[in-house]
Amino acid sequence: MPCFDFGSWVVLWYNYIDSEFNIQNSKGCKTMKPFSQWTVEEIEQEFCLQDDRDYQLLQEWITVSPSLSDDEISLLRRLSQKLLTYVHDWNEEELKMYFIAFLLDLVDFYQPHYRPFLERELSVEYAKGKKLWGKTDFLVATGKQTPKKPFFFLHEYKKQADTSNDPLGQLLAEMVAAQTANINTHPIYGAYIIGRHWYFVLLDGQIYAESLAYDATKNEIIEIVTILRHTKTLIDLLIQSTNN
Numbered sequence: 001m002p003c004f005d006f007g008s009w010v011v012l013w014y015n016y017i018d019s020e021f022n023i024q025n026s027k028g029c030k031t032m033k034p035f036s037q038w039t040v041e042e043i044e045q046e047f048c049l050q051d052d053r054d055y056q057l058l059q060e061w062i063t064v065s066p067s068l069s070d071d072e073i074s075l076l077r078r079l080s081q082k083l084l085t086y087v088h089d090w091n092e093e094e095l096k097m098y099f100i101a102f103l104l105d106l107v108d109f110y111q112p113h114y115r116p117f118l119e120r121e122l123s124v125e126y127a128k129g130k131k132l133w134g135k136t137d138f139l140v141a142t143g144k145q146t147p148k149k150p151f152f153f154l155h156e157y158k159k160q161a162d163t164s165n166d167p168l169g170q171l172l173a174e175m176v177a178a179q180t181a182n183i184n185t186h187p188i189y190g191a192y193i194i195g196r197h198w199y200f201v202l203l204d205g206q207i208y209a210e211s212l213a214y215d216a217t218k219n220e221i222i223e224i225v226t227i228l229r230h231t232k233t234l235i236d237l238l239i240q241s242t243n244n
Helices: 006-026 040-047 056-062 070-086 092-107 167-181 220-243
Strands: 031-034 115-127 130-141 150-158 188-194 197-204 207-210
Touching (some): 056 197, 056 207, 070 092, 167 188
């Protein structure tokens, strides 16, 4: 009498359960994919996005003349030098605490009609049975205690050497979620950071545009702060146009 092959039975049972799960999933179970798992290619395919690096709205956003005081420029140069010294040594939290926080404080996104939020959940159903969700690193939105209408995202506080995932894909996933959540259609602004490098990204309808890298260890740190401050001006204009 042949022996019972328990191992083969387990494999057959596992394959059966897996096939049943796939059948049920194809019948309409929700597809929930967090921001952290999206790549640029997947975002482009799922939402029919097109890349246009010469997009006019991006150029209007990032092409602006600096208007910083001497004290502010002096502070930025000290921060730039500190980043140059420690960028390869800082972990994610140290990069946020010792560098990014000072830049954001100088920009000051705390305004009467909007404010910055950290580590907040965002979830939207963008099609029947399909959901975008996840925790955002930093966003600027209307709302007092809870973000209501997002305008700007800052993503990927990463060490220079850590490039294991797709920061642009994750940022675009957050921006698409905000685009879906907002009642009024308007451009969504964002940026992602990899060590010393800042990349600015704009999403307008199904067009997205990404800037070249700005190196915060150089005088380009002044341009970074200038663009962030200009973002406040654009948000103010969007709010005014919505209220009119």
